[in-house]
Amino acid sequence: MKRVLLPVLLVVAAAVMSGCVYEYTEQDGYRMAVINEGFPVPKNAYEVKAEDCTTVIAKSAKYKLKGIGDEEGTPPEDYLEEIQRWGWTELEDKRVGNVHYFEKKGKIMSLIIGPNIFDVFEMSDELEL
Template sequence: MKRLLIFLLIVGMMAGCSNVYSEEEGYRMALINHGFPIPKNASEIRPEICTTEIAKSAKYKLKDIGGSQGEPPAHYLAEIEDWGWTELEDQRVGNIHYYKKEGKIMSLVFQKHIFDVFEMSDEVKM
């Protein structure tokens, strides 16, 4: 019995460490904005502190979400638009993307294995 428990613990730990971006996994709603998609297998970690420009923030860990140079997967960006968000392409700076829908502005910041999602405050006009 003890060996079985140890085996299940090891298998569970290995499964928890294997979260890699995959478009086949699908998407779920972000905690900070239920109309914004997040890859299903992304793990939430401690978010950044909000400022006057940022109303809400969430930080997610997902292996290879940002590629080798922090570039986001094209499928994920297409999924965001499928959920009704429009990218503010003229506001993009490197790996920081902005999206707008129904008066709300969301910002995504990508790194190799981490991405931040920010809901901008109503004071920010773009």
Template sequence: MKRIFILLLVVGTMMGCANTFSEEEGYRISLINYSFPIPKNAGELKPEACTDEITKSAKYKLKNIGGENHEGPQTHYLNEIHEWGWTPIDEESSELVRYFSKEDKTVCVVFSKHVIDVFEINKDATSNENP
């Protein structure tokens, strides 16, 4: 009985350990664009399929990246994106869907509570809808 309890405790601890957004961890380059930052401790997930409007996509899991109460992305992360040279496109953005541009590239970031979807938008796409 004691062994079962210890096994359950160890397994439960490992399953509960998820990387949480932390500005102290720093940032790294994203899989879709070398100049777009992703929190260093974000884990990679299988991305969404590309479409005519999306040329590249990446998906990352990180606890509370969309805020503890799903109120939107962490301010420090948005500031970091700006520091890496990306300009927000406010007229196309909402609280949980943000667009950024740099040089001739446009990136869309969709935030959920624990997941970030990052899309590089096809500049030649005729549709102007959100992914």
């Protein structure tokens, strides 16, 4: 009986685990970032240990999300559009590689996209762009 039950349990466990993969889709929507209530992150992004703060970074959050970016750090276009819908303006002239800067009411946020992971930073007032 145990020999029959073990393979069945393994198949069920594998099916359950594969259903828990966090993947980027526009349809899942967005929520507030843990470090700034006014900055959106994909709703199904999984928060992981953030980077340490520095004199130019006031707060930081790191998220895992399959399909969020490519090797060049290009974010999905609909995510950039959602950030703008939330009132943020991209400072395109300040962009450096995969580091995107956004401004809203004097606050600067930085978004760094990588393959299946992204960082959101609230920049300190000491930052000079």
